[in-house]
Structures are given as structure tokens and as C-alpha cells.
Amino acid sequence: MKSDCILAVDRLSMRFGGIVAVNDLSFAAERRKITALIGPNGAGKTTVFNCITGFYKPSSGTMRLTHDTGREIQLERLNDFRISKQAKVARTFQNIRLFPGMTALENLMVAQHNALMRASGLTFLGLIGAPSWRAAEKRAIELATLWLDRIGLRDRADDAAGNLPYGDQRRLEIARAMCTEPALLCLDEPAAGLNARESASLSELLLSIRAGQGPSILLIEHDMSVVMEISDHVVVMDYGVKIAEGSPQDVRDDPKVIAAYLGADEEEAIALMESGT
Amino acid sequence: MTAPAPEKTAVSHAHGIAFILKKALISALVALVLFSLMIGIRTEAGPTGQLIYWTRFPELASMVAAVFGGSIIVELLRQWWGPVGTIKVVPPQVTSALAVARRGIAPVLLIFTFLVPVIFYDQRYILDLGILVLTYVMLGWGLNVVVGLAGLLDLGYVAFYAVGAYSYGLLAKNFGVSFWFGLPLAGILAAFWGVLLGFPVLRLRGDYLAIVTLAFGEIIRLVIINWQSLTGGPNGLDGIPRPTLFGIPLTPGDDGLAAKLGIEFSTTHRIVFLFYLILALALLTNWVTIRLRRLPIGRAWEALREDEVACRALGINITTTKLTAFATGAMFGGFAGAFFATRQGFISPESFTFQESALVLAIVVLGGMGSQLGVALAALTMIGGFELFRGLEQYRMLVFGLAMVLLMIWRPRGLIGHRAPTVFLRHSQAISSDLVKEGHG
Numbered sequence: 001m002k003s004d005c006i007l008a009v010d011r012l013s014m015r016f017g018g019i020v021a022v023n024d025l026s027f028a029a030e031r032r033k034i035t036a037l038i039g040p041n042g043a044g045k046t047t048v049f050n051c052i053t054g055f056y057k058p059s060s061g062t063m064r065l066t067h068d069t070g071r072e073i074q075l076e077r078l079n080d081f082r083i084s085k086q087a088k089v090a091r092t093f094q095n096i097r098l099f100p101g102m103t104a105l106e107n108l109m110v111a112q113h114n115a116l117m118r119a120s121g122l123t124f125l126g127l128i129g130a131p132s133w134r135a136a137e138k139r140a141i142e143l144a145t146l147w148l149d150r151i152g153l154r155d156r157a158d159d160a161a162g163n164l165p166y167g168d169q170r171r172l173e174i175a176r177a178m179c180t181e182p183a184l185l186c187l188d189e190p191a192a193g194l195n196a197r198e199s200a201s202l203s204e205l206l207l208s209i210r211a212g213q214g215p216s217i218l219l220i221e222h223d224m225s226v227v228m229e230i231s232d233h234v235v236v237m238d239y240g241v242k243i244a245e246g247s248p249q250d251v252r253d254d255p256k257v258i259a260a261y262l263g264a265d266e267e268e269a270i271a272l273m274e275s276g277t
Numbered sequence: 278m279t280a281p282a283p284e285k286t287a288v289s290h291a292h293g294i295a296f297i298l299k300k301a302l303i304s305a306l307v308a309l310v311l312f313s314l315m316i317g318i319r320t321e322a323g324p325t326g327q328l329i330y331w332t333r334f335p336e337l338a339s340m341v342a343a344v345f346g347g348s349i350i351v352e353l354l355r356q357w358w359g360p361v362g363t364i365k366v367v368p369p370q371v372t373s374a375l376a377v378a379r380r381g382i383a384p385v386l387l388i389f390t391f392l393v394p395v396i397f398y399d400q401r402y403i404l405d406l407g408i409l410v411l412t413y414v415m416l417g418w419g420l421n422v423v424v425g426l427a428g429l430l431d432l433g434y435v436a437f438y439a440v441g442a443y444s445y446g447l448l449a450k451n452f453g454v455s456f457w458f459g460l461p462l463a464g465i466l467a468a469f470w471g472v473l474l475g476f477p478v479l480r481l482r483g484d485y486l487a488i489v490t491l492a493f494g495e496i497i498r499l500v501i502i503n504w505q506s507l508t509g510g511p512n513g514l515d516g517i518p519r520p521t522l523f524g525i526p527l528t529p530g531d532d533g534l535a536a537k538l539g540i541e542f543s544t545t546h547r548i549v550f551l552f553y554l555i556l557a558l559a560l561l562t563n564w565v566t567i568r569l570r571r572l573p574i575g576r577a578w579e580a581l582r583e584d585e586v587a588c589r590a591l592g593i594n595i596t597t598t599k600l601t602a603f604a605t606g607a608m609f610g611g612f613a614g615a616f617f618a619t620r621q622g623f624i625s626p627e628s629f630t631f632q633e634s635a636l637v638l639a640i641v642v643l644g645g646m647g648s649q650l651g652v653a654l655a656a657l658t659m660i661g662g663f664e665l666f667r668g669l670e671q672y673r674m675l676v677f678g679l680a681m682v683l684l685m686i687w688r689p690r691g692l693i694g695h696r697a698p699t700v701f702l703r704h705s706q707a708i709s710s711d712l713v714k715e716g717h718g
Contacts, residue, residue: 090591097590100713110576113580117573126573154702158698
């Protein structure tokens with residue numbers, strides 16, 4: 001298993017002053033699989049995400065990312081935009097962060113910034129309209145169109161992202177992350193606020209991403225039907241520590257997990273036990 | 278939208294005469310309190326220094342009556358107009374006519390601008406005003422990159438204008454650099470200063486950014502005033518060389534343009550030349566900005582304005598993106614400054630006060646942030662408006678202020694508030710200003 005994991009998180013800790021948000025967490029995400037990070041509210045899931053994607057600098061611990069080429073990157077040493085640019089880790093946000101005043105297509109074009117920047121010769125080739133730039137721009141639009149097709153938003157390509165329905169915005173944000181051509185895709189509660197039908201189409205989208213030559217997926221999710229349906233591996237957190245790990249079935253039957261959910265939120269525990277049977 | 282809006286909305290929100298009168302009465306009361314001191318009593322220093330004052334009750338009464346009447350009219354208009362936010366049904370013919378007018382306005386303006394020196398050849402005043410308006414159009418377009426596209430509030434834009442003007446002035450006077458060589462140098466130097474300003478303000482947002490840029494503008498001005506040995510201090514720089522038409526001076530001498538063409542010399546030649554020069558520079562600014570918006574760097578600027586955190590998550594380097602926006606805006610400011618120096622032949626720190634920064638920022642905000650046409654229209658309105666109201670003498674600023682307040686009520690996001698997408702699959706549709714963010718730093 002160790003040989004083919006894309007992300008190995010080792011003894012990760014994150015402290016904010018006296019508060020320990022994540023304590024000595026270790027887990028691994030397998031290549032081209034979907035790994036889910038679940039846990040009650042305040043368990044520290046989003047903190048882990050923010051550490052992986054460079055928004056926080058962890059207090060201690062290491063996170064090793066291994067690309068398909070065998071190149072290894074220590075994520076805790078990179079910061080800010082380099083996580084996305086060099087390590088190829090893309091993320092979405094719990095509260096959607098699209099560019100609302102730009103069209104759906106423009107959102108997907110912005111995501112290809114680094115590739116297009118290179119193609120435009122740091123703007124100078126683009127300014128004079130060099131043929132190589134035009135070709136690159138055409139390819140970028142084709143990639144964006146491909147993703148618009150996959151999320152079923154081709155008809156709304158020229159609409160402002162802020163005008164799209166909520167479910168479409170969620171899928172557009174995933175498509176935008178995918179346009180950065182990531183090795184690891186981190187989704188922070190992609191099904192939050194979606195209705196049953198939208199959740200189902202989201203699951204379908206994520207499974208189709210996994211089926212292709214696409215990235216490995218790491219997701220935080222509260223919607224247990226989504227987690228149970230699509231994840232290959234589940235890591236359960238509570239109060240900043242890992243309390244269980246395994247296949248969806250194992251985790252679902254784990255008494256510690258049930259206790260954690262029962263202690264935190266009764267409804268969620270019931271939902272957890274009833275789902276996916 | 279297909280069904281005509283029923284009139285009941287207007288009816289249900291309408292209030293009786295008592296309400297209108299009550300509102301008008303309150304307004305009149307407030308006006309009475311305010312104006313009783315401002316207009317009701319007039320004070321002046323007498324010949325021996327004592328205070329003389331006299332009352333002006335008729336003026337006060339007429340002012341209060343005007344407020345009372347005005348308040349009734351405003352309230353009636355408001356009821357006739359319907360509540361805020363209702364969709365008013367505009368006949369499709371009017372909508373399409375407006376769309377045609379909107380599309381046509383830019384080319385018509387451009388052609389008219391090209392013809393201004395031909396039409397008004399004998400009117401030096403109009404030509405000078407045209408040059409002034411075009412200078413501000415160019416400054417507005419330059420600042421638009423920073424404020425309108427990247428969403429970085431810059432209150433010290435005049436600093437780059439000053440850097441450009443002094444760069445060219447000093448290079449030309451001390452080293453004999455010609456205008457066509459000094460112009461790009463002035464732009465590069467201003468861009469360099471833009472980057473220099475950009476570094477310390479990278480982490481600042483909103484109000485803090487505005488204060489630091491404001492201070493930067495003042496620092497540049499104070500350095501110019503106090504560095505007497507280089508800049509001449511408050512006395513300014515004079516004798517800055519005039520531009521030449523590719524080496525041919527526009528002078529009455531034997532080697533001048535008029536003599537070479539075999540026509541009679543006239544000072545208007547130089548004015549017309551300057552007019553086309555600033556027009557070319559402004560159009561260059563416009564062309565580059567439009568091109569940049571469609572390039573990844575321009576999209577990154579706009580994305581930065583929309584959401585900085587999302588930009589970071591997409592691997593966009595915020596530092597270089599902000600710095601390039603500052604540098605690009607500053608460069609155009611520098612070009613405009615070099616033009617200003619060569620046009621005036623004399624520059625002094627008085628031309629680069631905060632008032633200028635505020636004016637250029639007002640042009641950008643009034644025009645609609647990010648809109649090229651809007652900025653041009655706003656520059657025309659602001660600079661032209663100043664001149665238009667000259668006849669009103671002391672009430673000029675009052676009328677002008679009122680016009681601006683009304684415009685901001687009528688179009689809070691500027692003359693042209695909507696945003697045009699930079700790329701489209703099938704058809705480009707304008708994005709409503711409600712969705713477009715104004716930036717936060």
C-alpha cells in the first residue's frame with residue numbers, strides 16, 4: 001500500500017495558540033482512489049485540508065506527495081500558490097469561491113493561468129498576437145468546453161458564475177479545480193447544500209473523474225450517502241485525532257465512530273448507521 | 278418580463294397627501310436650521326477689523342421654500358417611478374434602440390475626436406480643452422487597470438504622473454534626450470516606481486491600501502519640492518523642449534515643419550500636433566488594456582478583484598499579479614506625465630497635488646470601474662463639465678457637485694456599470710454590476 005500512495009500525511013499537528021486543532025494525525029491517500037475524511041463538526045477536517053493546500057503552515061509533521069513520475073514533494077515546505085502551481089494540488093471550498101462576476105467559461109480560463117502565462121510568453125507574445133499564443137488559447141478554450149460538457153453547463157458557458165444555481169456552482173468549482181490539471185483534488189464538502197438528485201449527479205461526476213486518468217481525490221463530506229457510495233477508503237477524525245480508518249463498511253460498523261457521531265450529533269449518527277445498507 | 282407590470286405596485290406603495298406634506302415639512306425644517314446660519318446671516322470684516330453682520334431673511338425664506346417644494350416633487354416622482362428594485366417594463370423598440378446607441382457611441386466618439394482639430398481649427402480654446410480632456414482620459418484608462426481591473430484602490434496615482442513628467446523634463450534638460458526617446462524612459466521609470474510602491478502595500482487591503490498610496494503620492498510631491506538642486510523645488514522646471522515630428526521641430530525657423538512644407542507658420546500647428554499626439558497615446562493605452570484583459574494576466578487581475586483566496590488556490594502568484602497591475606497603471610501615468618511636461622514646457626509640484634489623484638479616481642469611479650468607454654465619457658463629463666459651468670461662476674462647484682450626487686443616485690456603479698466578458702463560446706452577454714465585485718484592497 002505504501003508503494004502507491006499519492007499523499008502520505010505523517011504525524012501532522014496544527015495548533016492555534018493553546019488550541020490543538022489537529023493532533024498527531026497520520027493517514028495515506030491511495031493513487032487514483034477516493035479517500036474521504038469524515039468526522040463531527042469541529043473535528044479538524046478543514047484544518048487538515050488547509051494544511052495540505054498551503055493555507056496553513058502546520059505546527060509539526062510532514063506531508064509527502066508523490067507524483068505519477070515518481071517525483072516527491074514535501075508539501076509543508078511549499079506555501080501559498082506554489083502548492084497548486086508546483087505540487088499540483090487543487091482544492092474547492094466549503095463555501096463556494098467562484099469568481100461571481102466572471103462567466104463560467106472565464107472561471108475555467110483563469111484556472112489555466114499558469115499554463116497560459118507560459119504560452120503567452122509572459123504576456124509579451126500574447127500582446128502581439130503570436131500564432132503560438134492563439135493556438136494555446138484555443139486549446140485552453142477546448143479544455144474548458146470539455147469540462148463544461150462534463151458538468152452539463154455548456155449552455156450556460158457565457159452566463160456569470162454568480163447567476164448559476166447553487167448545484168451548478170458546486171460542479172463548476174470542481175471543474176475549475178480540474179482545469180488546473182491537478183494530481184490531487186481536495187474537495188471540501190462538495191455535497192453541502194445539494195438536494196438528493198444533485199448529490200447523485202455529483203457522485204457520478206466524481207466516479208467518472210476517478211475512472212479516467214484523472215487525479216486522486218481527497219474529500220471532506222457530511223453527506224454519508226455520498227461518502228458510502230463513492231469512497232474507497234475512509235478516515236474518521238474526532239477532536240483532532242484519527243479514531244478509525246478503513247473501508248466504508250468497516251468504518252460504518254465501528255463502535256468508536258458511532259459513539260463519536262452520537263456524542264456529537266445524534267441525527268448524523270443515525271444517518272450514518274442507516275445509510276448505504 | 279413579457280407581461281406588462283401591473284400598476285398595483287405603484288398604487289399599493291403610494292402614500293396620501295398628508296404623508297408627502299409631512300415629509301416636505303421635515304425637510305424644510307432641517308433646511309431652515311442649516312441655512313439660518315449659512316444664508317440667513319452674512320458676516321464680514323469691517324474696515325477697522327470689527328465684525329459686520331446683517332440678515333438676509335428673504336434669501337433664507339426662498340431657500341426653505343425651494344426645499345419644501347423640491348421635497349414634494351421628489352416624493353411625487355418617487356411614487357410615479359415605483360418602489361426601488363421593481364422591474365420597469367421598457368418597450369422592446371426602446372431597448373433595441375438603446376442597444377444600437379450603446380454600440381454606436383464608441384465609434385462615433387472616436388471619429389468625432391479625430392475630426393476635432395479640423396472642425397475647431399480656429400478655436401484655440403476648444404483645442405486646448407480637447408488636449409486636457411484626452412490627458413485625463415489617458416490617466417483614467419491607466420488608473421482603470423489598477424482600480425477597475427485589479428480592484429486595488431490607489432489614491433496616489435498622481436505620483437506616477439509626476440515621476441513621468443519630471444523624468445522626461447530632467448532627461449531632456451540635462452542630457453538632451455529627445456521626446457521620442459524620453460517618452461518610453463519616463464514610462465519605464467514610472468513603472469519602476471509603481472513596483473516600488475507595490476512591494477510595501479502587497480499585504481494591505483481596502484482603507485489601509487488607500488492611506489498608504491495617498492501617502493506615497495504626497496511623499497513624491499514633497500521630495501520634488503525639497504530636492505531643490507535637482508528638481509528646482511517649488512520654482513519648478515522650465516524650458517522643457519517641445520516635441521518634434523520625428524526630428525522636425527514645429528518652429529517658425531528655416532528648419533521648421535512649416536518652412537519644409539512651404540506653408541505659412543502658425544502656432545496652431547503645434548497645438549494640433551499635440552492633440553493628435555495625446556490621442557495616439559490614449560488610444561495606445563486603450564488598445565493595450567483591451568489586449569491585456571484577454572490575456573491570462575488581465576484575467577488574473579480581474580480574478581484577484583473577485584476573490585483573492587480562490588486565486589491562490591488556483592496557483593496564481595498574487596505578488597506578481599498585483600505588482601504587474603501597479604506597474605502597468607504607473608507606466609501609462611508616466612507616459613501621460615511626459616506628455617504633460619512637453620506640452621506645458623514648464624512643470625512644478627503644484628501640478629501634482631492630491632486633488633489630481635482624486636479627480637482621476639473620480640473619473641474611474643464615475644465611468645464605471647473597468648469600463649473603457651465609461652472612463653472616457655466620465656473624463657469628458659468631468660473636465661468638460663468644469664468648463665461648461667464656468668458661466669455660473671461661484672455656483673460652479675455647487676452645480677457640479679449636485680450633478681455628481683444625482684449621477685451616483687441614478688447609476689451607483691458608474692455610467693457603464695456592467696462588465697463585458699473577455700471570452701465567450703456563443704455570444705458575449707454583459708454581466709450585471711450586481712455580480713461584479715469592486716475589490717477589497
